[in-house]
Amino acid sequence: MINNTKTLYDEKVKYLAEKYESQGFRVFTEPKTDELPFDLGNYQPDMIAIKDGSGLVIEVKTSLSRVSVDSLLTLAEEVSTHPGWRFLLVTLEDIEAKSLPGTSEQLPSWQKLTDRFDQAHKLIENDEVEPAFLYMWSIFEGALRKRAIDVSIPIERFPIIGLLRHLYSLGELSISQFDLAQACFEVRNRLAHGYIERLNLEVLHDFDNLVHELLREWVNESKIKKLAAILMKRLAKDYQIFNEIVASELGNIDKETKGKILLSIKNSLRQKGLENQFNDLQHLIDESFDSSIVESNNPQLKTNQVILLDKAQIALDTLQGKEQKKIIHTINSLKKFPNCSPLQIANLSSNPNYFIARQGKYRIIFEFQPEEVTIVDIVNHERLNILYGSLKEAKI
Structure with missing residues (x-):
């Protein structure tokens, strides 16, 4: 079994290297330190591909079960800070696509997805319920894959179940959204495979609301990112x-x-x-x-005293590098809570005095009393559910 896995890995790496070279890339397999475009710490990629001043840092896995996306997320974010560079995760279980990974994703634009969503509504208005549901699913899946690319989570070619689970575990989908998506996936499979499915109109309505909600949020964030980039380019000039x-x-x-x-x-x-x-x-x-x-040093603005409980301090000490700095920055921002608008804050439904501040894949659990913020814990989204139960996060 081990030899067979090694053979599959070697064949995949060889295949990718040949394909990238055929498209004009300079390819390095198991690159040495001096062949890397920038410092990646102790990490050694399986391959890098360089073309026209940009490139791909590539990790190859034979199976999704061998993938820890959480551990690769920081690496993907670091690579994305270098203009023209992107981290790419390739597995043998990726969905089939005509495009070479990382070169042409062949996904519709956010505007195209929005237009298709409007077209799906016309099908619903004409009582074409089943076609509308299947079309809505294709829009939903396309949105998930584009979102993964936008936030540098290298899973856009994963099979849909793996895609859903990872986006949920990394906080891109809420518990209720994930549960609804799984239920709709089962309906989609029965319809797509030719079985008669008496589609519940309530399910279609809920799914329609889910797709609309995600498109609105993710399209808006995509516009924000592009606008910020435009402003920065103009600023430089x-x-x-x-x-x-x-x-x-x-x-x-x-x-x-x-x-x-x-x-x-x-x-x-x-x-x-x-x-x-x-x-x-x-x-x-x-x-x-x-x-x-924006953050202000206005001395007239009242600030809160921030206290870290032992559990939170231990969690903070285990983080390293940029992740730790981001969490510290977020905690400092809570000195001005509730006047810290750039932060995403939600209520912890099980306790009215507890709140959740989002920073990337991490959640900061804190208690708020007048002029005092107590940091209770720092967890990733998955551990948030395990330690604090099923949550229904309502933005404030």
Whole structure:
């Protein structure tokens, strides 16, 4: 069995290397340290493929059961910080596609998915219930795969069940969304394989609401990311006209979205070593917008005392590098709770005084009392469910 697995692995690596080379890539299998495009710590990829100043860092697995996406997520995020580079996970169980992994995803755009969603509604209006459900499923699955790419989770080619489970465990889907998706998947399979399925209109209605909710959230976040990138490019070209750009680009965007864009700009400046320049940018932005949507050093703003319980401190100490810094930054932001709009905050349904702050794949459990925030625990999404029970998160 071990020899057979090794043979399958070697064949996959050889096949990929030949395919990438045929498309003009320079390919390095099991690259040495001096062949890597940037520092990857102790990690050695199975392959890197480079073309036209961009490239792919590739990990090859023979089976999904051998994959720990959680451990690869930080690596994928690190690779994505380098312009033109992307981390790619390839397994023998990936869905079939004509495109070579990482070169042309052949997925519809967010706009196309939105247009298709409108078309599905026309089928529903014409009482074409089963075709509408199957069409809606294709839109849903396409949205899941695009979301994985957008947030640098290298699972967009996974079979649908693996895709759903990983997106759920990493916090991209809530418990109720995951449960509904699984139920709809079973209905989809029976319809797709030719069986008669008396489709419950309530199920179709719930699934329709789910797809609409995810499209609205993920399309909006995609626009935010693109807009922040546009602003950063323009900023690099001409710093003096930055205020005019912000005024024209953000003039008609709601307060919460503005906060997310400004946070994205701040993070981009930090990655480029320009963190000190953000104060200058903030002054420019404050001339046109309410300064409450960004972090402020206003001494008149009341701040909370932040206390870490032992469990939370131990969890924080186990984190390393950028993950730990992000969590510390989020905890510091809670000094201004509830006036910390860029953060995603939810109630813990089992305790009205407990809240959840989201930072990437992690959740910070904290208790809020007047002028005091107590950090109770720091967990990933999966452990959140295990330790604190079934949750229904309501954004506030």
